[in-house]
Amino acid sequence: MCALFLGLDLSTQALKASLLDEHLCGIDEVQVRFDNDLPRFETQGGILPRGHALLDETDAACSPAVMYLAALDKLWDRIRYERQWPIERIAAISAAGQQHASVYLATGALDALRCIRSAETLEEQLHTSLFSRQVVPNWQDATTLEECAELMQKAEEHGASLCETTGSIAHTRFTAAQILRWRRRHPAQYEMTERIQLVSNFVATMLTAGAEACMAPLDQSDACGMNLWDIKAGTWSAPLVALVDGENGETLSSKLGDVARDPRHVVARVGTWWQQRYGLRPDCLVCQATGDNPATLQCLTPALGEAVLSLGTSDTVLLPSTMYVPDPQYHTFQHPVSSRSASDETPPYFLMLVYKNGSLAREWVRDTYCDAQWAKFDEAVQKWPTPTQGTAFYWLQPEILPWDARGVHRFDAAGAPVAEFAERTYNAPAMVQSQCLAFRTRIERVLASSGTRLSRVYVVGGAAENHTLCQLLANVLGCEVARPVIQGRSADAGSVVPYNFCSVGAAFRARWVWECATKEQVSWETCIRQARGARRCFLRVS
Ligand code: XUL
Numbered sequence: 399m400c401a402l403f404l405g406l407d408l409s410t411q412a413l414k415a416s417l418l419d420e421h422l423c424g425i426d427e428v429q430v431r432f433d434n435d436l437p438r439f440e441t442q443g444g445i446l447p448r449g450h451a452l453l454d455e456t457d458a459a460c461s462p463a464v465m466y467l468a469a470l471d472k473l474w475d476r477i478r479y480e481r482q483w484p485i486e487r488i489a490a491i492s493a494a495g496q497q498h499a500s501v502y503l504a505t506g507a508l509d510a511l512r513c514i515r516s517a518e519t520l521e522e523q524l525h526t527s528l529f530s531r532q533v534v535p536n537w538q539d540a541t542t543l544e545e546c547a548e549l550m551q552k553a554e555e556h557g558a559s560l561c562e563t564t565g566s567i568a569h570t571r572f573t574a575a576q577i578l579r580w581r582r583r584h585p586a587q588y589e590m591t592e593r594i595q596l597v598s599n600f601v602a603t604m605l606t607a608g609a610e611a612c613m614a615p616l617d618q619s620d621a622c623g624m625n626l627w628d629i630k631a632g633t634w635s636a637p638l639v640a641l642v643d644g645e646n647g648e649t650l651s652s653k654l655g656d657v658a659r660d661p662r663h664v665v666a667r668v669g670t671w672w673q674q675r676y677g678l679r680p681d682c683l684v685c686q687a688t689g690d691n692p693a694t695l696q697c698l699t700p701a702l703g704e705a706v707l708s709l710g711t712s713d714t715v716l717l718p719s720t721m722y723v724p725d726p727q728y729h730t731f732q733h734p735v736s737s738r739s740a741s742d743e744t745p746p747y748f749l750m751l752v753y754k755n756g757s758l759a760r761e762w763v764r765d766t767y768c769d770a771q772w773a774k775f776d777e778a779v780q781k782w783p784t785p786t787q788g789t790a791f792y793w794l795q796p797e798i799l800p801w802d803a804r805g806v807h808r809f810d811a812a813g814a815p816v817a818e819f820a821e822r823t824y825n826a827p828a829m830v831q832s833q834c835l836a837f838r839t840r841i842e843r844v845l846a847s848s849g850t851r852l853s854r855v856y857v858v859g860g861a862a863e864n865h866t867l868c869q870l871l872a873n874v875l876g877c878e879v880a881r882p883v884i885q886g887r888s889a890d891a892g893s894v895v896p897y898n899f900c901s902v903g904a905a906f907r908a909r910w911v912w913e914c915a916t917k918e919q920v921s922w923e924t925c926i927r928q929a930r931g932a933r934r935c936f937l938r939v940s
Pocket of ligand 1: 409410495496497498537571689690691
């Protein structure tokens, strides 16, 4: 009987699961969408609306922690009863979770997890005992500007900038600023917190529920999204931890728990609660989990000189890197599946560039200038393939790259500012051309520092379906543009399934950890290559 692998993704709006076979072919996918499937939590886009009674700050972007339990219950009911997946064949599970977002487990949480009975749901049994913080921050939260300034200053006082130490300048969504603000506003809750987890290791912890439940460690790559982890030293940064803790830092270190140093780490066998309630095998492995962007990288495994471009609400570029060259303009994270040994083909780091004005800005141009039709937008992009009429920037939201750029700025072909273009539909090519050029400028700069050239870009996200945009990207970036695909089980010609790359990336990790734990120690690259065989993993679109 062929072993199966499960990847979960606890993201902003949904909990998703992807089931793959030993050859990494997709079998099925299922999800629970928070707004529609769990309306009693009153979320909009997965978070509580502004001013909701449960929020202690009007503008906070938070979700009810108990909703995550309800989502796990509902997802597994769907897996078992609606979809009737062959659960008994699942050999290993890993997870992805929204980066930076944190979950706060109360003193006694582990005991509560060990005492649960299979006749009742997670939510029924744990809603009062598991969490010390009922409403938890989402990565979209921006209430922590003051705390960010303090973190930057504290790092400088100790002789290295926050960016040099942790790979990123201070960001409101990063966990350090979030914990600091909450600890000061709610000291009693902080006091009664046994463990602070990221969403990724929280899911792994939940999968151990039962008689031998344990706390899953943080993932190295995900820990880099906290502004607390000293990447070069491979330890928590003592001054930053002390600032966030308010004392000498020991309390916070123990609340954060361990960071797994080996990406092949097996957290535990799946918990007895899961075995009894859903029929998981007693030897099913719970593998180290990571953040959603690292998990996307796992799924697409770009080589050096390749990049992943995710065209979503914001546009994100992921680039593997051999060197640690932190820069305030981007994030440097440890690569989720690199062992960081000289013989490893997987580079030790990856860089992430985030452009805030992605799909929403493209949609604004489509709606304002192209009668709300993508066909008209595409027609205009094809009509003016080069910037003959001028150029423009559309920073509808304060931009990250370049930092805090705002507003719409148009220039004619001679470079003089203009209020509007003579032909209004020219706004469409002007926008996508300037977006593509922005990607090119920064990617080139980053790659130049490691002596590499861009050879291929994998495009994902809604806008990746737009062929005109992909062709323009290929022209501007001067490289091949490819759309990654997850093949269906039969691997018939063309049996390509539109899978969720984060949960599939998590399933890939489960496959690798299982291979290393039960067969032989192989590198990530070897495992994925051998499992996939000669099957196609992307479609060239340019
Ligand atoms: C990355 C970030 C988002 C979340 C989405 O820094 O904040 O992409 O990971 O879940």
